[in-house]
Amino acid sequence: MSNPLLTPHVLPPFASILAEHIVPAIQTLTDQNQQLLAEQLAVLGASDWQSLIAPIEKRDDQLNQAWSPVSHLHSVTNTPELREAYNDAVSLLTAYNTAMGQNAQLFNAYETLMQSADFAQLSQAQQQSIRHALRDFRLAGVNLPENKKQRYGEIRARLSQLTTAFSNNVLDATLGWYKQVLDVIELAGLSDMAVQNAAKVASQKGLDGYVLTLDGPVYLNVMTQAHSRALREEFYTAYMTRASDQGPCAGQWDNHALIDEILQLRQELAQLLGFGHYGELSLATKMATSPAQVMTFLRDLAAKSKPMAAQELAELRLWVEANHGLCELAVWDIPYYSEKLKEAQYAVSQEKLRVYFPLPRVLDGLFATLQTLFGVNIAPVADADVWHPDAQFFALSREGKILAWFYLDVYARDGKKGGAWMGECRVRRATEQGVQLPVAFMVCNFGAPVGDMPSLLTHNEVTTLFHEFGHGLHHMLTQIDVAAVSGINGVAWDAVELPSQFLENWCWQPEVLTQLSGHYQTGEPLPPALLQQMLAAKNFQSALQMLRQIEFALFDMRLHCEYGQAGFVSVQQLLDEVRTEVAAVIPPAFNRFQNGFTHIFAGGYAAGYYSYKWAEVLSADAFAAFEEAGIFDAATGQRFLQEILEKGGSEEAMTLFKNFRGREPSVTALLRHSGIES
Helix, strand or coil: CCCCCCCCCCCCCHHHCCHHHHHHHHHHHHHHHHHHHHHHHHHCCCCCHHHHHHHHHHHHHHHHHHHHHHHHHHHHCCCHHHHHHHHHHHHHHHHHHHHHHCCHHHHHHHHHHHHCHHHHHCCHHHHHHHHHHHHHHHHCCCCCCHHHHHHHHHHHHHHHHHHHHHHHHHHHHHHCCEEEECCHHHHCCCCHHHHHHHHHHHHHCCCCCEEEECCHHHHHHHHHHCCCHHHHHHHHHHHHCCCCCCCCCCCCCCCHHHHHHHHHHHHHHHHHCCCCCHHHHHHCCCCCCCHHHHHHHHHHHHHHHHHHHHHHHHHHHHHHHHHHCCCCCCCCCHHHHHHHHHHHHHCCCHHHHHCCCEHHHHHHHHHHHHHHHHCCEEEECCCCCCCCCCCEEEEEEECCEEEEEEEEEEECCCCCCCCCEEEEEECCEEECCEEECCEEEEEEEECCCECCECCECCHHHHHHHHHHHHHHHHHHCCCCCCHHHCCCCCCCCCCCCHHHHHHHHHHHCHHHHHHHCCCCCCCCCCCHHHHHHHHHCCCCCHHHHHHHHHHHHHHHHHHHHHCCCCCCCCHHHHHHHHHHHHCCCCCCCCCCHHHHCHHHHCCCCCCCCCHHHHHHHHHHHHHHHHHHHCCCCHHHHHHHHHHHHCCCCCCCHHHHHHHHHCCCCCCHHHHHHCCCCC
16 A cells, blocks of 8 residues: 555645554655765766755655654644654654755755855845755754764754653643533633533543643633632642642653753753854854843843833732732732733623634634735635544635645644644745645644534634734745745744734734624624723733743743853752742742743744744834834735745845834834833
8 A cells, every 4th residue: 555645745645644654654755865865966066056956955845745744743633653653753854854964965065056156146045045054054063073973963863852752741741630520610700611611521531520621721711710719729730730740740741851851962962063052052043143142132121021010910919909808819819810800900801802702703804804914815625635623724815826725723622732833734845847835734722612602712812813824924925936945944033923923913903803803692793892991901911921921031041051051050940040030920839830841842942932022023013114004004014025924034034124124123112012111
């Protein structure tokens, strides 16, 4: 029987992919690519694009087309069989990528091309891809002596195992704890939808009563709605001790040892390549030029935010004491009473808003917004091959011409990684048959429909959806045909969040909100009074939220600069130090946030979590251009499309930003949008 991962397909054949196909396909393709590269280099004369790079790009794309659906399935339909095959395949890919990056003959061919007269005749995208490739060869240790090259490969292989294990532990710890409730009185405060969903989950597990899980939407519901302080404490404890030595599952799926080994190996890797620490290595591919610059940026934001955050917290404490008689606020009280205070001040809450944001209406409003901004139309495609009945497939077009496609999978379920993300399924690139159009995976974790009730989103979840579609547009609207710098590829990591955070701004525009909203039973749009209250509450506790993100970012950067250095004691002590410096709220000693910090220990954000704030400066300033010209100003929208979304990674991020804005970015708009400075 043929292996579907080795057979050319326009789109992934999800229904045909089995765990047993994965390792043979990746082994075949990596072996084949290595052999073909050796043959190519053996007869390579003068280096030019067509003889050197085009064949490599073609082979890389074939490998990506086999791997992207596997990686995606591992995130959205995680099973023991798939996990084992995925882990084995990751080891093969890591070894393959290391060998490619350390191929001195290939590196020399790239260098020869860059130094040749032909280089000037190449397109900007082709030139940029070659510059990036040469940088990445050096970062892969191409110039190291053989014994150090071997050690580099060993470290990379081990890190891929460790980061995958970290992610699996967090997923298993999230799924491994739940709360069965027999008396509905214990669920007082939770919305009808949350209670119905808890009953549905209990039924699925064959249990009586109600079951509350640690899925993101459920956890947030409990923390912001549940009247029972004991229930909130229990959930906070379970969630904030996942994959650790603390809490109800202490010692199960514990990531503590993995964190230490990941950090040790990252520091060794950095020093092997001539960097002082991993923080410097991480920034070699980013806009920021040094860890000191990043930490100054973060501390400056913290200094501007702390006075307002202290005021926000003091206001909350005074209000709770005056209205609820509680003199001491625990960390599990803060989300609950913050929501109550917000409702008291603005007569608005996420639950009150939720009934006006049924997912089908939100999607229609989102698609209409994108049509107005960028002239694109989005329509569902019937009978697509998908991995789960909840997943959908859409075409994105302009004036009847297909530009891209995307899959949409938005409901939380067992076996699906938490959070929200955009993933690359196919990249836009030039082929012998014409342009290969991009395809994206768009994934969220919202509450699923219950009975006749559709999925109802909080406004925070609406913003999450817009955020991921910003990434999706960056990938799908690119006009670059060189895979290495097409879409999000080749974009500096601290600029990659620019389009996503930029698009969030439209979730707060009255004319957009009327399109996004409609009561799930009556279709009535968001009432004007409620709309105004929601807008008035936009910056409620924004300084506290700002400090929390700065806490994560500063911890991440300091950790990757200081681990293993003189004076470093432990990950926990460093986190405690960072909290003392910038946090408004100090969590209890049992909190093990770091053990579930997948962004930096299992994602791409190691010594890069600051990118969210860095890019938020860019996105706020970019949106300010629309505030100045009109939020749907056609010329400004066209300029953003052409200078940011279409260009991908073909030019430096700062160059593209200045082309759009006419100047370097300013932090002023971010502070104004956050209500921290007027």
